[in-house]
Amino acid sequence: MASSDARGTAKGRGPLEGVRVADFTLHAAGPFCAHMLSLLGAQVIKIETAERPDIFRKPHPVYGRMGAASFDQVASNKLSVRLNLKQPRGVALAKRLVAVSEIVAESFRPGVMERLGLSYQSLRETKHDIVMVSISACGQTGPERGYAGYAPLFGAAGGLGTLTGYADGPPTEIRHVMDHSTGLTAAMAVLAAYLHKRRTGEGQHVDIAARDVACSFIGDAMLQFAATGTSPQRAGNDAPGLAPHNVYRCAGDDRWVSIVVANDSEWAAFARAADRPDWLADERFRTASERWRHRAALDAEITRWTRERTAEEIARRLQSAGVAAFPSYSAQDIAEDPHLAERGIITPLASAEGEQRKVVGAPWRFQRTPARIERWTPKLGEHNDHVFGDLLGLASNEIRELIEAKVIY
Amino acid sequence: MQSTAKREAPAARHTGAASSASEAARPLAGFTIVERAAGVAASYAGRMLAVMGATVIKLEPAGEGSDLRRAEPLLSDSPRVSALFQYLNAGKRFVTCDLHQGEGRRLLDELLLRSQLLLDDTPVAVRPALDLDPAAVARRHPELVYVSLLPFGAAGAHAHYKGYELNVLHSGGEGYLMPNGLTLERFPERPPLKIYGHFAEMIGGTSAVCAAVSALIARDAVGGQFVDVSSQDANVAVGCFAVQRLGDGVLENRHERSFKYGGVLECSDGYVGILTLEQRQWEGLVKLLGEPAWALDPAIKDPLERSRRGGEINRHLREWARTQRVDDLVHRGQALNVPLAKYNEPRDILEAEQTKARGLFAPVELAGLGSVPEFVAPFQLAGAVPPLAHAAKPAGADNAAIWGDWLGHDASRREQWKRDGII
Structure with missing residues (x-):
């Protein structure tokens, strides 16, 4: 049973304490899935090779600068080993790792694990009840299974990017949140599969396609189209029938506040909180349908009010009146928000160099089985000795020989 | 149990x-x-x-x-x-x-x-x-x-x-x-x-x-x-990556987060997205483009140089894309290991063989x-x-x-x- 500290934060073991994950994932979606499992208490062993390390570990210049800009946050909390899967002895070692694991995660293109001799079927022979999750662009089946992709392309293929944008503009790229929502969905599914294994002893292969995940976020539009032949179109920040429903410019450089009014009582509360009774008297804004019809004029009125004030002041004032308003948070706002710090989603963590950094922690507060981030990103192969020696029982001279043979490499 | x-x-x-x-x-x-x-x-x-x-x-x-x-x-x-x-x-x-x-x-x-x-x-x-x-x-x-x-x-x-x-x-x-x-x-x-x-x-x-x-x-x-x-x-x-980058000294905003080249391209009959993060993917894209002279410039074999010249590359890509048909482009590009995808409408998704195959x-x-x-x-x-x-x-x-x-x-x-x- 967990205890609590003065802040009421639970201390104790995470819900996945005692679960080990052999993590073959690369890039963002797969590593995010395994990262979630690690936050829940699983021991996650990230398997890479110096021959071809995770591209997100390597500096890459897509943003016009060189740096591993997309790696630390999803590799933290994990153990790291080097293993060259192009060598038969590397594959054999990988299978030994699987044999002491409950879950395998991978995000190669479909067919790669099979070519390596690490397909679900072969891993089942290694461990009959293994739960394996495969994460890919389009899934393990279908004519597009071999398609390559990154986050914006998942959003495109799944329709989410198509429906995102201004009415008079092109579709829009969905960025890393598409990767990570795929990883989160994979974590959700593999957790359920693991629970099933706990109850029945039966393992299984979980197949996650980022394209399908994107499609799940437009399931309402898909259903409307299937039933009626029409579907929502790109509509900027509009939500049909709701006004105000927008992001409004505030005082300061590139500062904005999101405001949503869902009904007449919230509209009245908004006008009163803004000290603008004239809005309530304005025929154009009297009913929800009138506000919707005149939303451009309404947005202009509201912007005249918001741009004289800070986003924080507006959010405080409107929330006090029961109106949904929140500043458009930058990463700086997130890092400095006391609410998020109190919840532990933003938390300090010592980097490899000993510097205290603010990082994103676990997004859940369990009363008895706390989830948490505990360790910074491991160096490539940092835990070779522990994993191959302590866990798999290899002698130090065996490990040395495998390093010289570029198996542990 | x-x-x-x-x-x-x-x-x-x-x-x-x-x-x-x-x-x-x-x-x-x-x-x-x-x-x-x-x-x-x-x-x-x-x-x-x-x-x-x-x-x-x-x-x-x-x-x-x-x-x-x-x-x-x-x-x-x-x-x-x-x-x-x-x-x-x-x-x-x-x-x-x-x-x-x-x-x-x-x-x-x-x-x-x-x-x-x-x-x-x-x-x-x-x-x-x-x-x-x-x-x-x-x-x-x-x-x-x-x-x-x-x-x-x-x-x-x-x-x-x-x-x-x-x-x-x-x-x-x-x-x-x-x-x-x-x-x-x-x-x-x-x-x-x-x-x-x-x-x-x-x-x-x-x-x-x-x-x-x-x-x-x-x-x-x-x-x-x-x-x-x-x-x-x-x-x-x-x-979470935005918080990580803040710790690295970069406060992201939408004006500077864009990929330097690629992204959404308008074709003759719809939109595709394209993103080449790896060198071999760029090389595949050059082949897909038909190896035009501008893409064979030795200087842009260097990824940093490509980033610096992203605006110029985009002008070429957008001009070329307008002459292409979406489905054909995706099919040929993926065969060359170029990551690209169609911006699918609900109808496309419902009718796609991929959708049907996966049930x-x-x-x-x-x-x-x-x-x-x-x-x-x-x-x-x-x-x-x-x-x-x-x-x-x-x-x-x-x-x-x-x-x-x-x-x-x-x-x-x-x-x-x-x-x-x-x-």
């Missing part, structure tokens, strides 16, 4: 080919979950739990039920029938119960006695009056997992804040960073842009399912517990509309998409089955409750 759920609620019957799906595809079969969800996030969480096999009993206010039943997009204008509600609630059981009345609260307690998990988005301030204070619930139901899902969580200075999709998206950081690329180039002065629909709330829902299943895994060891899930936290988590949609019977394909789940378990039990039903459609057949309250009592507005 985890004990199986006791006194299982009457499960929904599965239709058609779905009935042959293995039990592994329904890993939560045997669990009974009570869902009290006014918003999208918790409704989506319940939907995922239901498609994983749990019996999810949706508790709605007596009368017209959830406001989401009338939310856009619509299946029908008059009466207003919501496609959103139907999507979020397929496969659940539907009961009504007025928790503002003591008898209603007693009924909920009865239901919770036979359930393993409560999923709840009741605002924090309202919970005590409805007997939903977590500590009190834990005293009455020590083995129950209570998953609270709120826009800003159940604890902290903003716990009482109201938040809809747009607010949640902006509270998590991604709202501030949207849009990028071509959309931003065309409309640099417009406000930040939301992602379609209820993305941020569905992220909150997915996060809640992770928490719910984790707590069920831990239940044998620690019993029930309260789990506080915040949609804002979930969105901060999926947007992503299952028919549901919708009143007045007949059999309509509905997206089932963003995961495949044991080799298939799990079965979708049935369409969403009217509020209280399962009152007789749950309050009567399962909990044993006779028809005359239920009639009295109905007259009193309790169910």
Whole structure:
């Protein structure tokens, strides 16, 4: 049973304490899935090779600068080993790792694990009840299974990017949140599969396609189209029938506040909180349908009010009146928000160099089985000795020989 | 070994080919979950739990039920029938119960006695009056997992804040960073842009399912517990790279986050997205372009130089793309290992061979509309998409089955409750 500290934060073991994950994932979606499992208490062993390390570990210049800009946050909390899967002895070692694991995660293109001799079927022979999750662009089946992709392309293929944008503009790229929502969905599914294994002893292969995940976020539009032949179109920040429903410019450089009014009582509360009774008297804004019809004029009125004030002041004032308003948070706002710090989603963590950094922690507060981030990103192969020696029982001279043979490499 | 759920609620019957799906595809079969969800996030969480096999009993206010039943997009204008509600609630059981009345609260307690998990988005301030204070619930139901899902969580200075999709998206950081690329180039002065629909709330829902299943895994060891899930936290988590980069000294904004080249390209008959992160992918793109002179310039073999000359590369790519047809381009590009994808419309998705091969949609019977394909789940378990039990039903459609057949309250009592507005 967990205890609590003065802040009421639970201390104790995470819900996945005692679960080990052999993590073959690369890039963002797969590593995010395994990262979630690690936050829940699983021991996650990230398997890479110096021959071809995770591209997100390597500096890459897509943003016009060189740096591993997309790696630390999803590799933290994990153990790291080097293993060259192009060598038969590397594959054999990988299978030994699987044999002491409950879950395998991978995000190669479909067919790669099979070519390596690490397909679900072969891993089942290694461990009959293994739960394996495969994460890919389009899934393990279908004519597009071999398609390559990154986050914006998942959003495109799944329709989410198509429906995102201004009415008079092109579709829009969905960025890393598409990767990570795929990883989160994979974590959700593999957790359920693991629970099933706990109850029945039966393992299984979980197949996650980022394209399908994107499609799940437009399931309402898909259903409307299937039933009626029409579907929502790109509509900027509009939500049909709701006004105000927008992001409004505030005082300061590139500062904005999101405001949503869902009904007449919230509209009245908004006008009163803004000290603008004239809005309530304005025929154009009297009913929800009138506000919707005149939303451009309404947005202009509201912007005249918001741009004289800070986003924080507006959010405080409107929330006090029961109106949904929140500043458009930058990463700086997130890092400095006391609410998020109190919840532990933003938390300090010592980097490899000993510097205290603010990082994103676990997004859940369990009363008895706390989830948490505990360790910074491991160096490539940092835990070779522990994993191959302590866990798999290899002698130090065996490990040395495998390093010289570029198996542990 | 985890004990199986006791006194299982009457499960929904599965239709058609779905009935042959293995039990592994329904890993939560045997669990009974009570869902009290006014918003999208918790409704989506319940939907995922239901498609994983749990019996999810949706508790709605007596009368017209959830406001989401009338939310856009619509299946029908008059009466207003919501496609959103139907999507979020397929496969659940539907009961009504007025928790503002003591008898209603007693009924909920009865239901919770036979359930393993409560999923709840009741605002924090309202919970005590409805007997939903977590500590009190834990005293009455020590083995129950209570998953609270709120826009800003159940604890902290903003716990009482109201938040809809747009607010949640902006509270998590991604709202501030949207849009990028071509959309931003065309409309640099417009406000930040939301992602379609209820993305941020569905992220909150997915996060809640992770928490719910984790707590069920831990239940044998620690019993029930309260789990506080915040949609804002979930969105901060999926947007975590921006926080990492802040620590590296870069405060991201939408004007500087765009990829330097590639992105959305307009073709003769639609849009594609293209992104070449690796050298071999760029080389594939050069072949796809037909190796024009500008692309063979030795200087732009260097990735940093390509980034510096992104504007020039984009001008060439956009001019070329306008002469191409989408499907042909995707097919030829992927054969060269160039990551690109079509910006699919709903029709494209529904008709795609990929969609059909993966069985992503299952028919549901919708009143007045007949059999309509509905997206089932963003995961495949044991080799298939799990079965979708049935369409969403009217509020209280399962009152007789749950309050009567399962909990044993006779028809005359239920009639009295109905007259009193309790169910």
